[in-house]
Amino acid sequence: MRLESESNIESNGEKEQLLNEWDIKALELVDQYNQLDSKNDKTERDYDKMIEINNKIEGIYEKKEALDEFDKKSLKYMEKLLKEGADKDFIALGLAGIDTPQAWEMREKLLQEGASKGYIALGLAGDDTTFVWREIRKKKAIRELGEL
Secondary structure (H helix, E strand, O other): OOOOOHHHOOOHHHHHHHOOHHHHHHHHHHHHHHHHHOOOOOOHHHHHHHHHHHHHHHHHHHHHHHHHHHHHHHHHHHHHHHHOOOOHHHHHHHOOOOOOHHHHHHHHHHHHOOOOHHHHHHHHHOOOHHHHHHHHHHHHHHHHHHOO
16 A cells, blocks of 8 residues: 655645644655555565554654644634634734634734734744743654654
8 A cells, every 4th residue: 555655746745735743754754654555575564664654654743733733723722712702912913823814814804903013923923932832842743653
């Protein structure tokens, strides 16, 4: 059973989307898996290694999904806070480190509704503690991937 690797990606857009630190690690693991899988005379050790590699790949994507889920929950909660009258400037700061189409739409909406351009810019600069916290979490996860 071959796994999809970078060479199987059709468009440049798809390739660029995959090329982040976690995806690069996963693609390296996929290549290792496929090398083992292409052997005609696989040993029990080869099969064990293939299972180990597959588990690592699944672990990478579980972590990515957890971060994506965090972004979705954060945005949903910020929308709730806005409806309850939260300060638009503080919501803009809270968007620091969230780089999804929905977050960019929210930034635009906040600007249209009177949020300070300065607070939007501060949220983009990454000086907000939320952004620093997310980056620390990302770096920790990347370190853990290196140990896989």
